[in-house]
Amino acid sequence: MKKKMIAEGNTAEVFEWSDNQVLKLFRPSFNSKACEKEFAINQExxxxxxxxxxxxxMIVEDNRPGIIYERVSSPALLTLSLRKPWLIKExxxxxARLHFNIHQKDYYGEVIPAMTTIxxxxxxxxxxxxxxxxxILLQKITQQSIEYKICHFDFHPGNIMYKRDDEKVIDWMTCCIGNPLADVARTAVMLEFAVIPRVPIFISYLSSIPQRIMNRAYLNEYxxxxxxxxxxxxxxxPIIMASRLQKWLPEAETKRLLKEVRKRLNT
Incomplete structure (x- = not known):
């Protein structure tokens, strides 16, 4: 692959493809079904x-499945918040406003999976x-109201590309249909409890302060x-925290979420 890589994540690498397109190339551990699922969800x-x-x-490059996407040139909200921390509340x-607008859309089809399954x-x-x-946690899920709203389920500042009058949300691989409050809770948990791996605890704590400020403004506005x-x-x-306790989560964050889940189950 001779194209320039411009981003990478747990599931894929993103390469330049043309002036207005990028290639999201899934990592070798992901088969074509993951690619097909994401493409079908995007079409819906x-x-x-x-x-x-x-x-x-969808294409295959270097024996890896991929999707050619529209290129988004706007900076991520995460980048903007680091450049202008005095605007973090805004x-x-x-x-919150963008997330709330997404949650106004209902979906009753079969392509996008249900939160009650995921x-x-x-x-x-x-x-x-x-x-x-x-x-206990599975029982708590059954006690919540069933809704059919579109939920991104990975809605955080790194996945929101923003410039005035042009907002794009990327990485809809985890999109599902369900209760929007669960989607909000997932965003809040990521902002409030995410741990930066491989740095001293004190540095991680200081780095998390802006995220917690952003989270309060986000929740209040929503x-x-x-x-x-x-x-x-x-x-x-506790439901969202428990659902994130997977092998791919950094060890420090796993320990923190596990402690929080058990504290909430015992109150």
Whole structure:
């Protein structure tokens, strides 16, 4: 692959493809089904949502499946918040407004998976939780209202590309249909409890302060827009935290989330 790599994540690498296109090339551990699923989801979402990059076609490059996407030149909200930390509260409010608008869309098709399927499967596979704890969490899911809203389920500042009058949300691989408060809780948990790996605890703590400030602004604005409360969102916290306890999560964050889950189950 002679193209220039411009980004990478756990599942894929992103390369320059043309002036207005990029290639998302899945890592060798992912088969074509993951690629096909993401492409199909993008086709469904594009009928309902305008602020996501268009997926043009699936290809195979270096024996790896990939998708050619519209190139988004706007900086990520994460980059902007590092450049202008004095605007971090406003960026949190922008996140909330964008997320709330996504949650206005209902979906009753079969291509996008249901949250009621995804969350129980993730909790069943969660590491370090015992069977009793898993059963309690699975029961909590059944106690929540079933909704059919589009949920991104990986909505954080690194996946929001922003410039004035042009907002795009990328990386819809985890998109599902369900209760929007679970989607909000997932964003809040990532902002509040994410741990930067391989740095001293004190440095990690200092680095997390802006994220927590952004999170408070995000939650307050979302509640203002939706008429819901932070307490209603926090009902989802132990469920979302437990669902993230997977092998790919950094060890420090795993320990922190596990502690938080057990604290909430015992109160």
């Amino acid at each position: 979402l594009s009928k309902l949502i305008s602020n996501l990059p268009k997926a043009f076609e 960026y949190g409010r922008k996140m 969350l129980p499967a993730s909790i069943s596979q969660a590491i370090y939780l015992n069977e009793t704890e898993k059963e 509640c203002l827009l939706s008429g819901r409360t932070i307490d209603e969102i926090k009902v989802w916290y």
